[in-house]
Amino acid sequence: MAHPTTLLVFPPFWEPTQPYLSLPALVAWLRQQGYSASQWDLNLEFHDTVISTAWFEHLYDTRCTPLVAKALPIEQVRSEFLPRIDQAKAILRSPQYYEPTAFIEAKSTLERAYELLSLFYYPTQCSRNALLMPYRDSSSSQVMAASRDDRVNPYLEFYQKIILPRIAEAPPDLLGFSIADTTQLVAAMTLARLVRERFPETHITAGGALFSKFAEALKNQPDPVLSEALHSMVRGEGELPLLKLVQALEGQHTLAEVPGLLWRSPDGQTHLNEPGIPIPMNDLPAPDFDGLPLARYWAPQLILPMLASKDCYWKDCAFCDHYVSYAPRYRLRKPALIAQDMAALQARYGTHLFSFGDETMSPNYARHLSQALINQGTSVHWTMLSRLQKGFDPPTCALIRQGGGMFIMFGLESAHPRVIELMAKGTDVETALEVYRNTDAAGIFNYSFIFFGFPTETPEEAQVTVDFVTQNQALIHSIGAGHFFLQKYSPMFRQPRKYGIAYLHDQDLLDDWTISVGYEPLTGMNQAEASHFHKRFMAHLQDIYKLPLWLVDNNRSTLTLYLDHYGPEWMKTFSYAGMVRVRVA
Numbered sequence: 279m280a281h282p283t284t285l286l287v288f289p290p291f292w293e294p295t296q297p298y299l300s301l302p303a304l305v306a307w308l309r310q311q312g313y314s315a316s317q318w319d320l321n322l323e324f325h326d327t328v329i330s331t332a333w334f335e336h337l338y339d340t341r342c343t344p345l346v347a348k349a350l351p352i353e354q355v356r357s358e359f360l361p362r363i364d365q366a367k368a369i370l371r372s373p374q375y376y377e378p379t380a381f382i383e384a385k386s387t388l389e390r391a392y393e394l395l396s397l398f399y400y401p402t403q404c405s406r407n408a409l410l411m412p413y414r415d416s417s418s419s420q421v422m423a424a425s426r427d428d429r430v431n432p433y434l435e436f437y438q439k440i441i442l443p444r445i446a447e448a449p450p451d452l453l454g455f456s457i458a459d460t461t462q463l464v465a466a467m468t469l470a471r472l473v474r475e476r477f478p479e480t481h482i483t484a485g486g487a488l489f490s491k492f493a494e495a496l497k498n499q500p501d502p503v504l505s506e507a508l509h510s511m512v513r514g515e516g517e518l519p520l521l522k523l524v525q526a527l528e529g530q531h532t533l534a535e536v537p538g539l540l541w542r543s544p545d546g547q548t549h550l551n552e553p554g555i556p557i558p559m560n561d562l563p564a565p566d567f568d569g570l571p572l573a574r575y576w577a578p579q580l581i582l583p584m585l586a587s588k589d590c591y592w593k594d595c596a597f598c599d600h601y602v603s604y605a606p607r608y609r610l611r612k613p614a615l616i617a618q619d620m621a622a623l624q625a626r627y628g629t630h631l632f633s634f635g636d637e638t639m640s641p642n643y644a645r646h647l648s649q650a651l652i653n654q655g656t657s658v659h660w661t662m663l664s665r666l667q668k669g670f671d672p673p674t675c676a677l678i679r680q681g682g683g684m685f686i687m688f689g690l691e692s693a694h695p696r697v698i699e700l701m702a703k704g705t706d707v708e709t710a711l712e713v714y715r716n717t718d719a720a721g722i723f724n725y726s727f728i729f730f731g732f733p734t735e736t737p738e739e740a741q742v743t744v745d746f747v748t749q750n751q752a753l754i755h756s757i758g759a760g761h762f763f764l765q766k767y768s769p770m771f772r773q774p775r776k777y778g779i780a781y782l783h784d785q786d787l788l789d790d791w792t793i794s795v796g797y798e799p800l801t802g803m804n805q806a807e808a809s810h811f812h813k814r815f816m817a818h819l820q821d822i823y824k825l826p827l828w829l830v831d832n833n834r835s836t837l838t839l840y841l842d843h844y845g846p847e848w849m850k851t852f853s854y855a856g857m858v859r860v861r862v863a
Contacts, residue, residue: 282451282527284308284315284520289455289465290433291409294325294576295835299583299635300456300486300516302565307517310563313524316450317569320441324465326367326574328436329391331360341398349397363391367576375578376843379857382830395432402430408461415460416789418495422502425468433468442472449477451527454520455484460793463488470507481527485512485519488793491599491767493540493550495790500548510541513550515588517557559588559611564619567627579842580629581835584660586616586647590637592665594702595689596777597732599767599793600637613643617650620658631842632660633834641669641678648681659842661685661834666710675720685841686717687834690726690754693746694739697732700777707746714753723846724755725828725837730815731762731808733770733799734778740803740811748822755850756828756837759815761808763794771795778802825854 286301301317308315327333338346338356346352366384374380389406396404403410411431413424428434445453453473455466470482489496493513496503510533512519522536533541537554565584572580589608590600620632639662651658659682664670666688678686692698693707717724728747730740747754764770766786770777774797783796798804803811819829827840827849841849 281313282524283448284313284452284454284524285318285445285450286315286454286456287318287320287469289457289462289469290321290324291461291465292321292458293406293833293835294322295833296575296577296581296633297567297570297572297583298456298458299565299585300458302567302570302583303562303585304454304456304516304520305569306563306566307557308521308524309566311521313521319570320465320469321462322571322574323440324433324436325576327440328395328432329363329367329388331364334360334363334391334394337395337398343398343400345400346397350394355394359387359390359394362387366391370576371573371578373578375839378827378852378854382854385831399430399432402432404432409464411464413464414789415463416786416792418499418503418791420789421463421467421791422471422506424464425471425507431464431468433465434472437469437472441469442476445473445477449480451480452524453480453482455482455486456516457484457486457488459488460791463791467503467507474507474509481509481523482507483510483512483523484508485516487600490514491793492791493538496540497548497550499790500542504542504548510536510539513538513540514553515556517562518554522554556588556607556609559586559609560615562611564622567623572627577835577839579631579839580627581631581633581838582623582627582629584616584620584632584634585636586611586613586634586639586643587636591640592638592704594704596700596702596770597762597765597768599765610643613646614650616647617654617656620651620660621654621656624656624658630658631838632658633838634660634662636663639664641667641671641674644678644683645674648678648683651681652677656682658682659684659838661687661838663687663689666690666705666713668709668712670713670716672716672719675716675722679720679722683722684846685723685725685838687725687727688713690728690743692728692732692735692739693743694735697735697739700734701732711750711753714750718753718755721846723837723841723849724753726754726757728757728759728815729762730759730811731803731805733762733764733797734802735762735808736802737807737811740808744815744818748818751822755846756826756832757819758832759812759819761805761812764797766792766795826850827852827854830854 286304288298288301305315305317366387369380369384392404392406396402401412411424413420415421424431457466473480474482489511490513519536519538526533526536533539536551538551540550542548587610591608624630644662664686690710691701691703698705714724778800780798780800786792786795828837
């Protein structure tokens, strides 16, 4: 008897610059266990198909509403702008990517293409970062309503014309969605509903970071999702549940025996199984990217994602909700095994660029990984996320750079001692400054995440962070900034008064799929004031840094590719100022 056929998909909306790790990791695991599996990056398929000259010509022929006709000189757009869309994508896949003016002009062309897509589906708002429909993605019933609304949902026609015919050629026994963020919810539920209607024998499941957070909500409010779209969902890490689900579909055991599975029994009851024991990291295979169209990503070189650990060894930050997706224990893969994985993937796929997605990689682990890569003679470049902590001493930073580590992203968040302590970051500005100094001296490019408006933070306290950056801008190479959002699954949400939160917004509490909750603080800046402070900070960054690449495009893939091509000194000194008119990211 043949094993059940499995198709795993990564839905829009996400950046189409490199593969996302979840599918290659799960496919590798299933194949190691003797089961075949296919993987589709539908996010890349969507961007590549819909943001194209041919698709926009089709939209002009079929959806040219009075609004579109009034807003645009149609013939001029069709003759002059539409051909430039495919040309822009070609630039991103070519050596011209590394010509700063050509790169930013191509990105600008594609941004205008997304804005044009918005006109055809008004009032949907589309950019290269998100596709927002006039429905709340915090409500499962609203998401399902959006999945049926042809007027505003651009996924529907894409699926009906391109994806469903491909599925019809060989309908899978199991269709699995990996969903990382709310930007993918409508796209995933749209396809799940269509497949369930057309291919009733296919079991449809979903997993990933986002659905791990929705498990209890779906158990309490299973409809309309379990009646219209999904048959089940996986909470937590996916390897063992996915294998057991495949085996359940071939009759080896029941759905009740699949760890972490939410499902509905024939009597209509919804069940949420207990999680199982996670697979040890050292027992997992290297990710398998076979079947993905690796040459079609919007980048001139392939960057492969990696994961050396699961969960976070600190895990005390009051604002963080990432722990929900993992088993409750920090686990590592041996650095020597990761080094072997990287060498094998380099030989197999012809790339030397890797991006680690670990919640945080310790300086000790990075040191051992670097030494393992040096010992086996593997020449690669890689990026990581870490904490501003002791351990990034000069010898460690030098070894990391020698081993190919070229780009480290840190969570600074704030430079004010009281705010740092309230966040439970476990960091301090003196150590942070030492880390910046040592990475800079070693030739490692650093990036710092900052946000304003943590509950009770005053403008004066936020200004301390601004002053810290200003005084140390030669050592702090690049910055990603925003304003604070309260995450429903973070530790601080469970104790709002402790963190100076006066009350929470009712609609966010009522919606079953809420992730970020609006609030009013007892003291300090409210969310609108924090947003305004952030905007002024971004203008200040232009004053002190001028217009570096990271202020114009701070996508992680972009910075990785330019660092690999030009090196950190170029990144620190290059400026778009006076070259072209650009938007700040």
